[in-house]
Amino acid sequence: MRLPNIPALLQIFLLVWTGQEVKSANILMSGLVGKGSHFLSLVPIGKRLVRQGHNVTCLIMDEYKERADDPELKKYFNFEIYKNTDPHYTTKEYFQFVSELAFNENGGLRSFGKMMYLTKELLRKSCLFVLEDKEMMKRLEKMDAIVSDVSWLCSSVIKLYLKKHANTDIRIILNVPNTPNAMILDLAGSPVNPAYQPSTMSGLTSNMTFIERTINTISTAVFRSFGNQMGSYFMSFAEQF
Ligand SMILES: *[C@@H]1O[C@H](CO)[C@@H](O)[C@H](O)[C@H]1NC(C)=O
Ligand SMILES: *[C@@H]1O[C@H](CO)[C@@H](O)[C@H](O)[C@H]1NC(C)=O
Secondary structure, eight states: OOOOOOOHHHHHHHHHHHHHTOOOOEEEEEOTTSOHHHHHTTHHHHHHHHHTTOEEEEEEEGGGGGGGGOHHHHHHOEEEEEOOOOTTOOHHHHHHHHHHHHTOTTOHHHHHHHHHHHHHHHHHHHHHHHHHOHHHHHHGGGOSEEEEETTOTHHHHHHHHHHHHSOOOOEEEEEOOSOOOHHHHHHHTOOOOTTTSOOTTSOOOSSOOHHHHHHHHHHHHHHHHHHHHHHHHHHHHHHHO
């Protein structure tokens, strides 16, 4: 049996009617402090959102405020720039350390430990700078959604803050620019099996010897425990605000 065609007039009516349901949203886009790949991988997503009629505002730290002067980015985005108010702290130092570590073959466990410590410091400090800027937080109350890099845990705290203080129904969308590691896969509810899923930064492939699997299992456990630590750490941080 042939299904009857929907009359053209009805099709047009449906098109116009559903078209009216599309609203322009205020979207906060936040890729870490505004640095490197964590920021740049969000740019095409943000541009697309702007082309769809949304109003996208990038949240960046003043150490990377040159982004706001970039003629290409300026065409698409608004900017909210928060200040690093700690005279003894700079994020550039952190990123320098990480890039040195990335090219250092024998960095070992001590460098890894230091990187984890510095990462925690970066995430904590930069989030404090955001939350302490009460005027900016007030301006963010109009946001409908946050599009964020997954490493920037503060976006979840911003969401909780706005939900509680401004009673907004703000949504969050996370972008993962790196190979997924155990803590991200856990959060997404995906299975993690170190027998064939190589851990982030391990340099391994899915074809591993017994020794490599052992190393991979330890590396996976370290990432997972770091993820759990950061999770509970940021929950207490959120409660504080
Ligand atoms: C778009 O966002 C900017 C910055 O957050 C804001 O100043 C502006 O009023 C917004 N525009 C609209 C149409 O909501
Ligand atoms: C895995 O690696 C071993 C040793 O390098 C090799 O002999 C084997 O063919 C590889 N297996 C696959 C599926 O690539």
